[in-house]
Amino acid sequence: xxxxxxxxxxxxxxxxxxxxxxxxxxxxxxxxxxxxxxxxxxxxxxxxxxxxxxxxxxxxxxxxxxxxxxxxxxxxxxxxxxxxxxxxxxxxxxxxxxxxxxxxxxxxxxxxxxxxxxxxxxxxxxxxxxxxxxxxxxxxxxxxxxxxxxxxxxxxxxxxxxxxxxxxxxxxxxxxxxxxxxxxxxxxxxxxxxxxxxxxxxxxxxxxxxxxxxxxxxxxxxxxxxxxxxxxxxxxxxxxxxxxxxxx
Numbered sequence: 001x002x003x004x005x006x007x008x009x010x011x012x013x014x015x016x017x018x019x020x021x022x023x024x025x026x027x028x029x030x031x032x033x034x035x036x037x038x039x040x041x042x043x044x045x046x047x048x049x050x051x052x053x054x055x056x057x058x059x060x061x062x063x064x065x066x067x068x069x070x071x072x073x074x075x076x077x078x079x080x081x082x083x084x085x086x087x088x089x090x091x092x093x094x095x096x097x098x099x100x101x102x103x104x105x106x107x108x109x110x111x112x113x114x115x116x117x118x119x120x121x122x123x124x125x126x127x128x129x130x131x132x133x134x135x136x137x138x139x140x141x142x143x144x145x146x147x148x149x150x151x152x153x154x155x156x157x158x159x160x161x162x163x164x165x166x167x168x169x170x171x172x173x174x175x176x177x178x179x180x181x182x183x184x185x186x187x188x189x190x191x192x193x194x195x196x197x198x199x200x201x202x203x204x205x206x207x208x209x210x211x212x213x214x215x216x217x218x219x220x221x222x223x224x225x226x227x228x229x230x231x232x233x234x235x236x237x238x239x240x241x242x243x244x245x246x247x248x
Contacts, residue, residue, distance in 0.1 A: 003061035004038035009143050013056045013074070016141040017042055021052045021076065029053075029094050036105035037061040039098050049081045050187060053094050058101040059149040065110035072146050073111055075101060076137060076153045078186040089126065093188050096123045097154065100132070111152055112136075114170040116162050127189055129156035133165070135174060156188050164196055172205035173197065179215050211237070220244075 005013065018026060022044025029041045039057040046052045059072040077097045083089055096119065103117060104110050111117070113136040124130055132154040141149045155177075157165075165173045176197050177185055184192060197205065207218040224240045225232045 002034035002036055002038045004034070005057055005060045006145070009060070009145060010056065012143050013059070013141055013149060014042055017054045017056060017074075018044065020139050021054050022046055029091075029098070031057075031098055036102050039101040041094050041098055043085050043094060045081075046078070048183075051079045051081065051085050051090075053077050053079065053085075053097055054151070055097060055101050059143070059146055061105065063104045063110045064108070065112065067112060069140075069148065069150055070110060070112045070152075072143075072149045074149060074151050075111075076151050077132075077188055078153075080187045080190050082189065089189060092122060092126060096120060096188075100154070113152065114174065116157070116165060116170060119156070123188075127156065128158075128191055129188070130159035131157050131162045133157050133162075133170060133174060133177075153186065154188070155185050158194050160194060160196060168197075168202065169205070169209065172202070172209055175208055175215060176201050176205050207232075 014028075023046060026042045026044035029043060031039055037058055037060060039055050041053050041055050044052045044054070054076045055074045058074050062071045063073065065071050075097055077093060079085065079090065079093050085091070085094065099120065100117060111134055113134055115134045116131050117134070118131045119129055134152045135155055137151045137153045139151050143149050155174075161173070177195055180195055181192055184190070203222070204215055204218045207213065207221060208215055211218070213221075221232065221237060221240055225236050228236065230236055
């Protein structure tokens with residue numbers, strides 16, 4: 001029998017989801033048959049006029065993650081308001097989300113921020129995206145009998161983008177993608193331009209990861225080095241931080 005939430009746990013987590021992810025109580029898509037874990041989804045209207053779909057039930061069965069924070073997770077995806085979520089395309093997006101909740105259990109793996117997972121053929125053929133990049137939405141619920149339940153958002157990406165991430169770094173890519181497209185990266189049914197970072201963008205991304213700074217600070221560092229007619233070194237970075245601290 002597939003693992004599933006108790007009624008009280010279901011009430012707790014759906015209440016949390018409604019408060020954190022939507023502007024209404026939403027309607028629930030019930031899964032009729034489950035492998036590994038019974039997963040339903042709640043479909044909510046959001047502030048952009050579109051829909052946010054969030055699973056509940058996946059977290060009832062723990063994932064063998066090396067990071068405790070991702071032992072119990074639920075998945076989130078967004079769709080525009082271009083069509084009724086009960087339409088063919090709307091149901092395809094919701095079913096894609098629910099289907100991916102089985103992936104870690106079926107493949108004896110785990111999901112965390114920066115991971116990528118392939119989309120189904122139906123999703124690829126309909127919306128043009130090849131896979132999803134997972135992002136931690138920095139929101140979690142404490143559910144009795146389960147503990148911390150974390151939420152991962154699915155960002156649709158193209159094949160070439162996934163290949164770039166496999167060669168370089170998915171978290172670098174995530175930051176750069178948000179710099180270019182902002183919140184427009186989330187809607188599963190809205191196509192955007194393919195984005196492959198330039199060498200300059202890659203340098204920005206590497207700085208943010210190595211120094212644990214934001215992209216704006218990284219840009220200022222590079223501009224400082226350019227103004228000095230030198231390349232970035234530990235010495236020039238240290239000098240910039242000392243000057244910046246003194247200015248404040």
